[in-house]
Amino acid sequence: MVTHRAFKVALYSELARIGQALAHPLRIELLDLLAQAERSVEDLAAELALPVANVSQHLQALRRARIVISRRAGTRVFYRLAGDDIARLLLTLREVGENHLAEVDAVLTQHVGQRERAPFPTDTLSDAVRAGQIVLLDVRPANEFAAGHLPGARSLPLAHLASHLAELPRDRPIVVYCRGRFCTFADEAVAILRQHGFTAWRIDDSPADWRARGWPVEVAVMESPRP
Numbered sequence: 001m002v003t004h005r006a007f008k009v010a011l012y013s014e015l016a017r018i019g020q021a022l023a024h025p026l027r028i029e030l031l032d033l034l035a036q037a038e039r040s041v042e043d044l045a046a047e048l049a050l051p052v053a054n055v056s057q058h059l060q061a062l063r064r065a066r067i068v069i070s071r072r073a074g075t076r077v078f079y080r081l082a083g084d085d086i087a088r089l090l091l092t093l094r095e096v097g098e099n100h101l102a103e104v105d106a107v108l109t110q111h112v113g114q115r116e117r118a119p120f121p122t123d124t125l126s127d128a129v130r131a132g133q134i135v136l137l138d139v140r141p142a143n144e145f146a147a148g149h150l151p152g153a154r155s156l157p158l159a160h161l162a163s164h165l166a167e168l169p170r171d172r173p174i175v176v177y178c179r180g181r182f183c184t185f186a187d188e189a190v191a192i193l194r195q196h197g198f199t200a201w202r203i204d205d206s207p208a209d210w211r212a213r214g215w216p217v218e219v220a221v222m223e224s225p226r227p
Helices: 004-022 025-034 041-048 052-064 084-100 102-112 122-130 142-147 158-167 185-195 207-213
Strands: 068-073 076-081 135-138 174-177 200-202
Touching: 004 025, 004 052, 025 041, 025 052, 025 076, 025 084, 041 052, 041 076, 052 068, 052 076, 076 084, 084 102, 084 207, 122 135, 158 185, 174 185, 185 200
Parallel strands: 135 174, 174 200
Antiparallel strands: 068 076
């Protein structure tokens, strides 16, 4: 008969596999990218400017812990999160870090300064978009927008923003989001918009954050804007 102690050791040893898989900053960053959209090993390596072999090893460690799953298409291997609960785990990890590690806020302040808080609650965002009170802009890459975006959002990747300003209305505030609180795409987009006379704000939420909270996101197939 299995003793109580042996049972607990066996059980928590299995749970510890998840902690061990997360115990590397690159793996957490990989999960954050995969929370946006499915990606190939090559795409992830290019995004992180790292060798494919290095990225592949870390992805395999995540796969062994059943945190991500993979599929093969020809010679390429694509990875995605194993479930929405992994996105919730990432959100919880970020919130715990911000609540209990002063260093997290210090790093954010050092690199992005003091961010202004948007003058409206996030949970009213969709209503404001539907009412035509604001323009909601997703400045992530187009494939991430297609995989899931906030309701009513418009896709305009940061790389194309400056050349498409004429397409944006000037009679309403523009609210910008990207990959979440630790992403700076939205900060850069707000700076560009304000330099050109737009009223613009960033929000910290991403579609992954909304999914983690059980809020709806939209999915669309779209083409990238021409430069």
